[in-house]
Amino acid sequence: xxxxxxxxxxxxxxxxxxxxxxxxxxxxxxxxxxxxxxxxxxxxxxxxxxxxxxxxxxxxxxxxxxxx
Amino acid sequence: xxxxxxxxxxxxxxxxxxxxxxxxxxxxxxxxxxxxxxxxxxxxxxxxxxxxxxxxxxxxxxxxxxxxxxxxxxxxxxxxxxxxxxxxxxxxxxxxxxxxxxxxxxxxxxxxxxxxxxxxxxxxxxxxxxxxxxxxxxxxxxxxxxxxxxxxxxxxxxxxxxxxxxxxxxxxxxxxxxxxxxxxxxxxxxxxxxxxxxxxxxxxxxxxxxxxxxxxxxxxxxxxxxxxxxxxxxxxxxxxxxxxxxxxxxxxxxxxxxxxxxxxxxxxxxxxxxxxxxxxxxxxxxxxxxxxxxxxxxxxxxxxxxxxxxxxxxxxxxxxxxxxxxxxxxxxxxxxxxxxxxxxxxxxxxxxxxxxxxxxxxxxxxxxxxxxxxxxxxxxxxxxxxxxxxxxxxxxxxxxxxxxxxxxxxxxxxxxxxxxxxxxxxxxxxxxxxxxxxxxxxxxxxxxxxxxxxxxxxxxxxxxxxxxxxxxxxxxxxxxxxxxxxxxxxx
Numbered sequence: 001x002x003x004x005x006x007x008x009x010x011x012x013x014x015x016x017x018x019x020x021x022x023x024x025x026x027x028x029x030x031x032x033x034x035x036x037x038x039x040x041x042x043x044x045x046x047x048x049x050x051x052x053x054x055x056x057x058x059x060x061x062x063x064x065x066x067x068x
Numbered sequence: 069x070x071x072x073x074x075x076x077x078x079x080x081x082x083x084x085x086x087x088x089x090x091x092x093x094x095x096x097x098x099x100x101x102x103x104x105x106x107x108x109x110x111x112x113x114x115x116x117x118x119x120x121x122x123x124x125x126x127x128x129x130x131x132x133x134x135x136x137x138x139x140x141x142x143x144x145x146x147x148x149x150x151x152x153x154x155x156x157x158x159x160x161x162x163x164x165x166x167x168x169x170x171x172x173x174x175x176x177x178x179x180x181x182x183x184x185x186x187x188x189x190x191x192x193x194x195x196x197x198x199x200x201x202x203x204x205x206x207x208x209x210x211x212x213x214x215x216x217x218x219x220x221x222x223x224x225x226x227x228x229x230x231x232x233x234x235x236x237x238x239x240x241x242x243x244x245x246x247x248x249x250x251x252x253x254x255x256x257x258x259x260x261x262x263x264x265x266x267x268x269x270x271x272x273x274x275x276x277x278x279x280x281x282x283x284x285x286x287x288x289x290x291x292x293x294x295x296x297x298x299x300x301x302x303x304x305x306x307x308x309x310x311x312x313x314x315x316x317x318x319x320x321x322x323x324x325x326x327x328x329x330x331x332x333x334x335x336x337x338x339x340x341x342x343x344x345x346x347x348x349x350x351x352x353x354x355x356x357x358x359x360x361x362x363x364x365x366x367x368x369x370x371x372x373x374x375x376x377x378x379x380x381x382x383x384x385x386x387x388x389x390x391x392x393x394x395x396x397x398x399x400x401x402x403x404x405x406x407x408x409x410x411x412x413x414x415x416x417x418x419x420x421x422x423x424x425x426x427x428x429x430x431x432x433x434x435x436x437x438x439x440x441x442x443x444x445x446x447x448x449x450x451x452x453x454x455x456x457x458x459x460x461x462x463x464x465x466x467x468x469x470x471x472x473x474x475x476x477x478x479x480x481x482x483x484x485x486x487x488x489x490x491x492x493x494x495x496x497x498x499x500x501x502x503x504x505x506x507x508x509x510x511x512x513x514x515x516x517x518x519x520x521x522x523x524x525x526x527x528x529x530x531x532x533x534x535x536x537x538x539x540x541x542x543x544x545x546x547x548x549x550x551x552x553x554x555x556x557x558x559x
Contacts, residue, residue, distance in 0.1 A: 008153050015146045015308070019301050025285050025292040031278030033285065033292040039145050040349060046149040047342040050156060054339050060332075 004056045011046040015039065072217040075388030076395055080234055083250045083399055087241055122258050123401040124209030126348055127394055128371050129457030134355030136370035136456065138291035140299040141352055144458075147308045149342035151315035156338035159316065160331035161479050167326075174322040175416035178471075181478040184487045185420055190494055191471060192416035195319035198468035199409045200446055202318070205460040206402035207232045207450035208371065210395065216375040217391040225451050232447040234395075235402040239410075239439050254396035259347055261393045266350025269357045269377065280357055287360060302521045306529040307462070313532075314469030320401075320408035368454045410438040463505065466528030470497030473536050489543030497535030501528060 018038035029037025054060065123129075126144070134141035162177065171177050174195060179188025210231025214222050222230070270280040285292055294301045316322060328334065351374070358377040365373055378390045414435040453460070473493055477485035485493070504527040511530060512523035 005157070008156070011153050012150060015150060016305050019142075019294060019304055023293050023301050025281075028278060028281065031276070031281070033281050035139065035293065036142055036145075036352070039142055040346070043145065043149050043342055043346055046153060047339060050153060050339045050342065053156065054335055057335075060335055 002058055004053055005059070007049055007053050010049055011042065014042045014045060018042070071384045072219075072388035072391055075385065076213070076217055076391045079392035080395055080399070083253070083396065084234075084238055084241065086250050086253070087238055122255060122347070122397055124206050124394065124398040125457055125461050126351055127258065127262070127397045128209045128212060128374055129205065129461065130348060130351045131355035131358065131374040132365075132370040132372070132456060133458040134352045135358050135365065135373035136367075137299065138288070138356075138359075139294050140304065141355065141458075143304050143308045143311070145345075145348055145352065146304075147311040147315070148345040148348070150308065150312035152338045152341050154312065155316060156335055158476075158479060159325055159334035162322075162325050163328055163331045163334065172323075172326060173412060173416060174317075174319045175412060177322070178474070178478070178490075179416075181483070182474075182485075182487045182490055184490075187487060187490055188416055189420050190491065192319075192412045192420075194467060194471060194494060194498060196409050196412055196417070198464045199319060199405050200449065201460040201464040203402060203405045203409070203442070203446040204449045204453060205457045206235070206398040206405065207446055208453070208457060208460070210234070210398045210402075211450060212371050212375065213391045213394040213398075216372060216379060217387055219379070228447060228450045231395075231398065232443050232450070235399055235406060236440055236443040238399060239403045239406045240436060250396065251400050254393070254400050257393045258397055261390055262347050262350045262354075265374070265378070265390070266353040269361075269381065270353055272381065273357060273361055277353060280353075280360070284356055284360055291359075297520050298524060300520060300524045302524040303526060306524075306526040310469050310526050310528045310532065311462075311465050313472045314465045314528075317468045317471045317475065318408075318464075319412050320404045323408050323411075324404075368456055371457050406439055406442055407435075409442050410435040413438050413442070462526075462528070466501045466505075466526075466531060467498060469528055469532060470494050470501070470535050473497075473532070473539055477539075484543060485539055486543045486546040488546040489539045489541075492542035493535045493539030496538035497531045500531035500534045504531070 019035050022034060022038075024035075025033040027034060030040065031037075032040065130141060130144045133144065165171070165181075166177060169180055171180060173192075175188040175192040178191040179185050207228050211224055211228035214227035214230055215224055218227075267277075270277045274280040274283055281292065294304055316325070325334070354374050354377065358373040362373070362376045362380050365376065375387070375390065375394070378387055382390075411431070415431045418434060419431060455463075471494065474485050474490040477483050477490075511518065511525065511527075512520075515523075
């Protein structure tokens with residue numbers, strides 16, 4: 001389950017892949033130019049992904065997590 | 069004009085009173101003054117960390133950047149969430165280590181990890197040097213506010229001096245508690261004002277956000293996408309990475325880690341704070357709307373975009389409210405930054421160089437003496453400078469992110485970097501930034517044959533690569549030399 005932490009790579013890929021592959025103002029997303037809308041969606045997804053990691057993270061759930 | 073200035077003055081006085089009240093309730097030893105006695109719960113740590121998001125940089129800087137340059141301002145939206153992703157994994161480790169060893173500052177952390185007080189001094193120097201542009205931009209923002217709210221009656225220089233004096237006074241009479249409580253007031257008011265302006269202005273002038281963007285896309289084609297050269301997609305990616313990695317390397321941000329009561333706070337924050345900063349979207353909307361409504365500002369004057377459109381759209385009392393919020397966004401982070409730099413100078417540079425024991429009382433006394441010194445230096449740069457707020461912050465980031473490679477190494481189970489490697493990495497990184505900045509150079513100019521994808525990479529990121537290379541080489545050499553010695557010792 002420690003693998004769940006690798007999910008954290010996804011926001012980085014998501015945030016960058018939109019502008020790299022489609023540097024354009026159209027189509028509009030949520031009423032915003034493409035790249036801006038893309039980034040806003042990924043801000044939301046980042047929070048969702050972190051919530052999943054938080055919920056399942058074995059390191060966090062382990063009782064001795066703060067021990068040296 | 070009078071109403072606007074009165075509202076701004078009242079807010080400032082309220083903030084000062086909150087600072088005094090917060091101080092009265094607590095004894096001010098070194099830990100109290102700088103890390104709040106390590107007793108802040110999730111709420112206050114959240115606000116301190118969030119407080120550093122909503123600075124003059126976001127309020128005036130982000131809107132001005134969107135106004136003047138368009139798409140490049142998008143990076144501001146993308147780096148915070150990524151910084152929080154990183155924070156989930158690293159901050160709890162830093163916190164436990166710091167608590168275990170009783171550390172109160174960032175240089176302490178590095179010095180302890182690498183068992184090298186000299187490295188602590190170097191880290192402290194890099195930190196203080198990076199903080200200067202960050203503080204300068206807060207003063208610049210305060211100056212812009214006073215200047216605009218007085219409808220030009222108070223000139224720029226006087227405005228900046230007034231702003232700097234207020235922040236200095238605030239830091240001297242208060243400590244981190246003052247920051248935390250004012251942060252509450254600040255955050256509530258900035259959320260209200262930014263959301264209102266970001267929603268209202270596009271509707272008022274264009275009938276909606278999407279219509280505003282369509283008008284902008286027609287009026288300035290290419291403004292809402294990354295350019296083919298210069299601030300291109302590759303600039304965006306490298307700048308976002310540079311700033312996301314550097315986010316927690318600032319001495320004051322690193323310092324706020326120590327204020328937490330436990331490590332769980334940071335993991336929860338990593339889930340919530342990305343959402344919290346969506347507010348930035350509203351600030352960008354204000355900037356984009358201003359591009360069409362109040363065109364004509366160039367260069368450093370773009371810092372005024374948000375206030376300019378406020379003046380053009382609302383009566384004087386509203387300008388006062390927006391200006392007052394602007395003052396708070398500069399006051400809270402400005403005070404944290406100033407306190408951090410004074411404490412680091414006092415404790416980690418002067419005391420370390422002087423040698424011998426310096427009592428905590430002496431450290432605080434010296435730090436309080438250094439606060440106005442730091443203020444005057446930054447004030448000078450704010451008056452003399454003519455950069456946009458975002459350019460100043462990026463400059464600071466280029467320096468401070470140079471601490472990231474050795475930071476990550478130090479958290480690994482077996483630290484791959486040696487003391488010497490750490491020195492080499494930081495020095496090479498910082499020297500690269502200084503060279504490119506002073507010589508007004510870019511990789512494109514040095515090596516014109518390179519493809520644009522590489523030419524447009526942020527200079528700070530290039531320096532980061534040089535930094536890692538130097539650290540790896542020197543670590544490999546020094547680790548190899550030390551091993552046989554260690555073995556001999558064992559024999």
